[in-house]
Amino acid sequence: MTPELTRLAAELTTVIDAVAASFGGHPDRTLDGELDCDPTTPGRLLCWQYGVRVEHPASPETRLPSLLPALHADGWESHDRSTPAEQITRFTRDGTDFTIHVAAAVTIIGSTRPVPA
Template sequence: MTPELTRLAAELTAVIDDVAAAFGAAADPTVSGELDCDPIRPGHLLCWQYGVRVEHPASPEAGLASYVPVLHRAGWQSHDRSTPAEHITRFTRDGADFTVHIAGSVTIIGSTRPVPA
């Protein structure tokens, strides 16, 4: 793994784990690892993928809302992409991003960001 990808992996893993903790339940990792994401030139663009699944309490939006100011202070911008059926918020900072997807009794938090290999 490149030094940039190592740094990115540590950063995104930590922020996603912190967001998951705001829901007050244990998070189950769903994906964690390097991905070759350049279909035209394999091996030239890598991504770090990390995601967790959280079974949350009755009002998950409140858990997320309590943590959004922390993310904003850390420089993350939020973009609401919710629909009437599900809550979706995308956070971006310096080219990295992650999404919080709340649907029913489950929350999925995941990220990916490409870096040159």
């Protein structure tokens, strides 16, 4: 893993784990690793992906809005993509993004960012 990808992985793991902890329950890791993200030129652009799933999160309808002030204070911009059936918010900062997706009894939080190899 490149030094930039290592730094990014550590930073995003911390952010995503903190968000998951705020939903309560036990988060299950769904993704954690490097990915070659440009099929047209393999090995030139890498992504690191990390995601967790929280079953039966505590107060999902209020948890996501309560996280916004702290994430905004840390420089994350939010983009609401919610529908009447689910809450979806994408956060971006310096070319990095992660998404919080709350649907029924599951919350999924994941991230990715391409980095030149």
